[in-house]
Amino acid sequence: MNDSLHAMNWDELVARLGSEEELTRSAREAGALLRKRQVSSATILLRLCFAYVLGRFSLRTLAAWAEQRGLASMSDVAMLRRLKASADWVGDLVSDLLAERCPEALAGSSGGLRIMAVDATVVAPPGPKRAYWMVHTVFDLSRLRLCSVDVTDRHDAERLSRGVVQAGELRIADRAHARADDLARVVEAGGAFLVRAPSTHPRLLDGEGRLLDRLALCREAGEKGVLDRPVRVQDRKSKVEVAARVVILPLPPEAAAKARRAARRLAAKAGYEPSEAGIEMAGCLVLLTSLPSDGWPPERLASTYRLRWQVELAFKRMKSLVGLEDLRAKDPNLARLWINTALLAALLTEDDLPALGPEAPDSLPLAA
Structure with a gap:
């Protein structure tokens, strides 16, 4: 994450949404974390969702960023499958907050x-x-x-x-x-x-x-x-x-x-x-x-x-706070993931959280 998150670490952010055990259980029930072979935890999966949406990453850039950070090792195709499978889970988190x-x-x-x-x-x-x-x-x-x-x-x-x-x-x-x-x-x-x-x-x-x-x-x-x-x-x-x-x-x-x-x-x-x-x-x-x-x-x-x-x-909140204009997904499930994550970020922003945009991997562009 970038300098805007120095005042709050990732664990504090996740605590707003539940414990690791609670997030893991909800992710499994929603079909987002059936296997941990490439993504080892629900919190890492959630971080990938935030990075994709708020970092304006392409799937290739997201995969490289996750590899560099030691979060996950997978191809852009595998990353796409993970994100699409997470749409309902992130939607459940939004529902709980709402x-x-x-x-x-x-x-x-x-x-x-x-x-x-x-x-x-x-x-x-x-x-x-x-x-x-x-x-x-x-x-x-x-x-x-x-x-x-x-x-x-x-x-x-x-x-x-x-x-x-x-x-x-x-x-x-x-x-x-x-x-x-x-x-x-x-x-x-x-x-x-x-x-x-x-x-x-x-x-x-x-x-x-x-x-x-x-x-x-x-x-x-x-x-x-x-x-x-x-x-x-x-x-x-x-x-x-x-x-x-x-x-x-x-x-x-x-x-x-x-x-x-x-x-x-x-x-x-x-x-x-x-x-x-x-x-x-x-x-x-x-x-x-x-x-x-x-x-x-x-x-x-x-x-x-x-x-x-x-x-x-x-x-209106998503457009002003987290840039709905940057939506890049036309696939229905990926678009749902994108909007649900943007909604979740907008709700967290209302709690005066700092910006959640992660930086790009070294030497890689942020272009979609």
Whole structure:
């Protein structure tokens, strides 16, 4: 490790996560340390994960660094296998820390549903062309663990049905995921959805198949304090429809004004003039859900939707603290290892730990 760790040795860092025996047991249970032929302990394996992510090492450089330090002797191919096999284990360590520090993420009953927060973020991996990637994630808020990662080019659409949708899941996501055909796929798989609706799509139909005016619905919600109505959500092109409820809650005046300012800024950044209707509707929280009204009143839906902020804030922390922009892995398991390790580092950083970047082996570059 570099000079930034002189004030704290590796044993002190590991002690934040558990004893050697506890880490070894959890690594074995997760399938990360079934054999000790090349990596002799769980703490060494964890150190390799940190070095790969926070040191911005290539696999070849990581293997050379581990050899020079006397930590492990293996090829870059063997190192790749070890890292990929460690994704679930590091995810378990993250889950344990989150359960201790973020109990509010699990506040309230989910009615027996597994709450899955679906999100995506744009990253620009290093390189001369700076080709942007999309990192699509599914985070299980019921167990506080990342369960699916897809790394694609930025043209691959955000989808609520990323990963494998299972019966008994409640998938929550932002406006970008409110597509009728994708909502229908979630329901067909036995799941439920709760998404925020944009001001212009998807199409909302009443029981007679007539197109509903969103602005009129928002104004009605303003008069009544809340609006909760059954609708059919329709895809404009395919005409696929799915039954849902539209739930509209006007924001408090100060929050509404802030949301409208943000909408204007976003429009200016994107280079278009926002409509007056769009600005007015920005003062409302508009949700679409397949959950029944019995047991899921509007206030509960709103509080459940806010849980997705746990994932969005985690990505913001990773970008600022440990450089999510440096993600280099497109393999799903290696990408999960990378993100789980970055999350773990971000959580440890919140404990005022120093930077965790190891130095490169002598005479070897840090290039990926």
